[in-house]
Amino acid sequence: MTKLEKPVVHVVFNMSAAGSLRHALAHMGRHETVIGLPDDLSFGPIDPPAIDLRARWMEDVLGFERRPDLEQEADQFWRRATDRDVAAVAWVCRRSAMEFAGFLEFVSRIGDHPFRAVDVTEVEFAPRPDRSESTPWRTVSFGHVPADNIVKERLTERQAILTEQELQAYRGLWKRLRAENAPFRVVSDHSLQSAPITFFDKAVATHVTDDWRKCSYVVANCLGALWDDGTYCGDLVLWSRVRALADEGVFEMGGDGVRMRNSSVRLASGAV
Template sequence: MKHVHVVFNMSAAGSLRQALADLGLRETVIGLPDDFSFGPIDPPAAYLRARWMEDVLGFERRPDLEQEANLFWSRATGRDIAPVAWVCRRNAMEFAGFLEFVSQVGDHPFRVVDITEVEFAPRPDRSESIPWRTLSFGHVLPDSMVKARLLERQTTLTGHELQACRDLWKRLRAENGPFRVVSDLSLQSAPITYFDKAIATHVTDDWRKCSYVVANCLSSLWDDGTYCGDLVLWSRVRALADEGVFEMEGDGVRMRNSSVRLASRAV
């Protein structure tokens, strides 16, 4: 069977294609365009999350998302391929996508490259001075993939490990929370307000650009080992402004064109 590398991060899929090409390998890589770390997952239909993003987070729906996601799943779970699933369990998006893959693939055999505990060598052109672990497969550059010999880390899950993945995803689907977040290298459901406290620590009595607030909040979350997308944080900044916790000026649509400060009653 033809090997197909199944990746739950579109950026990582591109980097893996380059790494395989650098190794002289012509193997197929497919990336999941959907994100199971937020929105409804019971049922796990892409159009429901797209509608939720529009209604709850306030983002324009991607008209082609459902078609692209359906194509990904038909290819990832085809019985005529030998899938190799790549996952970083420190990343809620990648971990949740992997759990949905385990659920959909059923009893068809597949291999896994789990990079959660991989220590990557320092890069001379980066700030790392010691070996480092990543919060996302999408942060690993092609040359680091090659040097870490990630392809040689392919393994299979035991029956107990497969069942644990399925049980975890079954529970998360039953909870159907707004967010899935990483805790102790597992996933747990989280409320819509989960990131609000972290955001508020970067808002003061003085006006600050929303892009500055979101960027600093992202950096703090990453330092604490939490990976979150900027659009999720931006949606919560706008929600807190609507609730009167923050005051906002600017167009309220683009982070760089908007500023925020603590509302006087919240000071």
């Protein structure tokens, strides 16, 4: 690196993906910094996108345990991601609402400072011998791409500079989503749409029957079905909706009702 070059910082909106990218870069002998966003902007209030407001919402509405260091870590991420003294490379898969929302916030925050982007949405990955896939596959999240695939597919060479038209479209989309300030943001046709708090309820209810089922089983099967349908969300979001539907009398909850593995659920008597 010459004195005129800025240090590269890879900006990733998925903590698992950040770890995989670090391993891939190390394998390639590249000593570049990777930072991961510890927050998920696909749910909760985003107008303003203040982490303290969203943390309280997650605690009050979704029942998430509040991490005492989350706000500090998120603030540090954004300071480093938008630092004018680094050359930022933003990674995104637009099939993941979490990654897409984080990317849109990044595009909004960085303003007119130049950066490069790696969009893995349409990348076709070779079949994996340790999996059942026999044909090339596309990922629903950068977090699902192993380090060896990052290397084999030479993803670091896919860095591109977005056009002004693309940047304006992304900023316009995020401005609209912020104004709507919905409980959830979900992927639809490679774009993000606002969604109500009940958006995942039908999917959850599909996996609940008249017989008792472990809540961890219900959530895992619902996650798998959503992923197969091209929708990616976190397990804790679905678990929050299981508990909410139990509170509303749609489900009957057994066990402690706090941890998925210690709880069971079934349709409540008379529930439609």
